[in-house]
Amino acid sequence: MATVAEILGTKYPLIQGSMARISRHELVIAVSNAGGLGVLTSAGFDKEELRAEIRRVKAGTDKPFAVNLMLMMDNIPDLVDVIIEERVPVVTTGAGTPKPYMPAFKAAGVKVIPVIPSVKVAKKMADLGAVAVVAEGMESGGHIGGTTTMALVPQVANAIDIPVIAAGGIGDGRGVVAAYALGAQGIQVGTVFLAADETPVADAFKQAILAADDTATAVTGQRIGAPVRTIKNAMIAKYLELENAGASFAELESLTMASLSKAVFDGDVENGSVMAGEIAGMVNSKRPVKDIIEGLFNEAEAVVKNLKITY
Ligand SMILES: Cc1cc2nc3c(=O)[nH]c(=O)nc-3n(C[C@H](O)[C@H](O)[C@H](O)COP(=O)(O)O)c2cc1C
Structure with a gap:
């Protein structure tokens, strides 16, 4: 082979x-x-x-x-x-x-x-x-x-x-x-x-990865069948709160709309989606x-x- x-x-x-x-x-x-x-x-x-x-x-x-x-x-x-x-x-x-x-x-x-x-x-x-x-x-x-x-x-x-x-x-x-x-x-x-x-990402995005430890990530979207792993931040806390409270798909989607671009291009690592794996701590x-x-x-x-x- x-x-x-x-x-x-x-x-x-x-x-x-x-x-x-x-x-x-x-x-x-x-x-x-x-x-x-x-x-x-x-x-x-x-x-x-x-x-x-x-x-x-x-x-x-x-x-x-x-x-x-x-x-x-x-x-x-x-x-x-x-x-x-x-x-x-x-x-x-x-x-x-x-x-x-x-x-x-x-x-x-x-x-x-x-x-x-x-x-x-x-x-x-x-x-x-x-x-x-x-x-x-x-x-x-x-x-x-x-x-x-x-x-x-x-x-x-x-x-x-x-x-x-x-x-x-x-x-x-x-x-x-x-x-x-x-x-x-x-x-x-x-x-x-x-x-x-x-x-090619904003420096704040890189800093968020450098600051991450072994428990820095969370998984959102489990309930809607679309799990995504990201670094925990203010947006993720809000998402998990809404998800646990049974929020609708539309409500959850509105929170994550364009959120990756927000983090990657604008460097907004609190309201954007800082996608990263569990190994980010290394x-x-x-x-x-x-x-x-x-x-x-x-x-x-x-x-x-x-x-x-x-x-
Ligand atoms: C920020 C980020 C964005 C990703 N976007 C995609 C994607 O658009 N399509 C895809 O197939 N995988 C995507 N992945 C998964 C990666 O291609 C890769 O399989 C994964 O990062 C491997 O695991 P690791 O993060 O632990 O190295 C993404 C991963 C990260 C960290």
Whole structure:
């Protein structure tokens, strides 16, 4: 079987998880140039906006990169056309099935890697012709499933014959080794890049990540079936209060409307949505993306060398 790095065409078996509003060309270029797979968000973009971002990425790197499709968006057919026209080598998908687009991607040689929360969905995606899956545990930042990385990854690895890439809660070399020990052959990380030098977010957003500890995040939206992990703040406290009081979907939605942009672009980390994973407590300094990626794999090698199970 081809390794994940061979499938991606990268130096490292590492995917930078797509992050709505955040994984724009600056971060994608930095990750791909550092030997990982940068993943461009397409959330909120129309066809020509996505094309412009793809071209900015191509101007900044000659290395492979991907575009992420959140499949519940209503302009997916347009975005698929641009991805194929621009010869993007890899697509990651979430929030729906890529089934209608698989024939077109296959014909164009675009590799599809769905992000999945369960064994059931992993099997479906393998049957559809995905080249690998990202098994994403609920430790992750942003929209999450219900199973932890620790429990999800080995069960998915047992169930399918294509490579499994682990996501959720990976913050250093120990996390990388743990992912491999569970049966993964690669990693996807998001939170570790949130305070990176090249990440195009407001400084206050980065400071909120640096200040976070191990219990800094909360999950909202459980009751409406759309759980999201963010750093706790005034908006999240209000949301949880309303959610516990049985507020309507519309009321809850009005609170979170454009809240990610508020945090990412305006730096309003009290009223905006500071999406981040549980591993945010281990992000303690602003560093270049290259240092972060090399650090993960150098540390992993040292961890493997010193690993001993003692009785
Ligand atoms: C701020 C933020 C935004 C995210 N937005 C998306 C998104 O738009 N689409 C998606 O598939 N995953 C999204 N994710 C999940 C990441 O792609 C990735 O799987 C996750 O961050 C991995 O877990 P970690 O945060 O523990 O590293 C987001 C994560 C964060 C932290």
